[in-house]
Amino acid sequence: MGKAAKLPKHNRFCAIKAASWFFTSLAFVAVTAGLILLLVESIPVWRHSGLEFITGRNWFYRAREFGALPMIYGSLQVAVIAILIAAPIAVGAAIFGTEFLSGRLRIGLKIVIELLAGIPSVIYGLLGILLLRNWVYDSMESLDILSGDTLLTAGILLAVMILPTIMTLADDALQSVPRAQRMAARSLGLTATETAINISLRGAFPGLIAAVLLAMGRALGETIAVFLVVGRQDNQLPESLFSFQPLVESGQTLTSKLGGSETNIAYGEPLHWGAMLGLGILLMIMVTALTFAGLGLQNLARRKNET
């Protein structure tokens, strides 16, 4: 037996508390240290380009030109497509599961979702190449597209990948609406559908938005699957934000850029390396903002449903 088991109960509790504090702080320090390291290493590019790094439209590293805007655009575009496709399906399925399915079918659905969530992302990427790329190419032929490697392809693939995330979180959100409220609504004569809309959906709304934000964070951060189907074409920033054309062209995201060989080339050349790390910081900021917003909303939702 370990020593801890022999400690009196009170002391044991303190030990657990101290240990959890220790490891929490350790994690916090590690993350902060990592961030600071990234920031320090990226200083050369900020010196060189300033805010142009964020707003610049061109990235030619041999010409020492570093503009990240096309990649920010690519990342957001891909994530937004993914959310637009996945959120309605996933939230709809979660509502259907919690409100209308009986116990055993619900569990079956959960297992399928968990299996989907467990598939490594590189496999999704391969499946994307195998199935999605040609499909996009064929169905968008009328738009005169050059290949099936497009932002749209990456967005659709990501939609499939974040489907389980949204569904699981949406399911949690719906479950946290007390059963008693559903019963009270039914006993006032509301139908199952009216109850689902007016009690479950309304009560779970902040939680559902949180699910979408957290999933969007995951979509922004996803690398390898996007890498395989996005085309990795630099400097693709459309003139108009509201045209459909750029979606069916190859593009570059922050992650596909960072995941590529340019990162290895850059290492050793402080300015170029700093530019790559700058991309990493931009990605971190976007993902962290979404995650914090999502977690905040989740907390709000939890407090709202406490009785």
Added chain:
Amino acid sequence: MDKSVLRTENLSVSAGKKSILNPVSLKIPGDGVFGIIGPSGAGKSTFLKTLNRLCELTPGLQINGQVFHRGVPLYHHGVDVDALRKRVSMIFQQPVVFPTSIFANVIFGVRHTETIPKKDWPDLAERALRQAALWEEVKDRLKKPGKELSIGQQQRLCLARSLATDPEIILMDEPTSALDPGSTEAIESLIHQLKKQQSIILVTHNMRQADKVCDLVAFIGLQDGTGTLLASGSLDELRSRNNIPGFEDYLCCE
């Protein structure tokens, strides 16, 4: 001619192999307050929930037998269950206030089940709140969240919400057991008022309350672990009989 508002015929409930309620045949007259008493776990709540078919929303429960509402069978295909639940409303042990304003709570049922124009909602809400003896306490803060009210006020808010849809029968499942004595008093005198227009079926654990508000009672006890209807009649009548199994134990321990 059958004058009872509700009548059950061999109504039983089971969960899989486990029997929860042995067949109950009971007539509930429409006028006055009908009480249901009995020890904890005897199946009083379950029985109550069979009367507006709320029971069948709990997965895993099987319901057999029949309930007649003014002679019309309720467990029958073609019965509009949602319309039934609107006419046979239910108040729960813990007040269930929706996370919205007091006003929105009161008109919740009306808004979603009836086609009353929006401009009539305020009048309707006021009438329901007055009926539930809550109007004076909340008239200046109708837009405030319902959850801000005290538990006793919340229960009256739930009552107002039911009353707004003008139910014919109100099922109350120990509506005062979570409340302080003052609020209990308020609900009890409300029941006295309401029984002039509504039939009320009240589950209670409290003999003082049963004495005070119930005109007739049914005693559901446990036999071999299964809830069984053991007697019904006026409370005095039940007390004077001394052959009701478990009844004396129940009385002495309350």
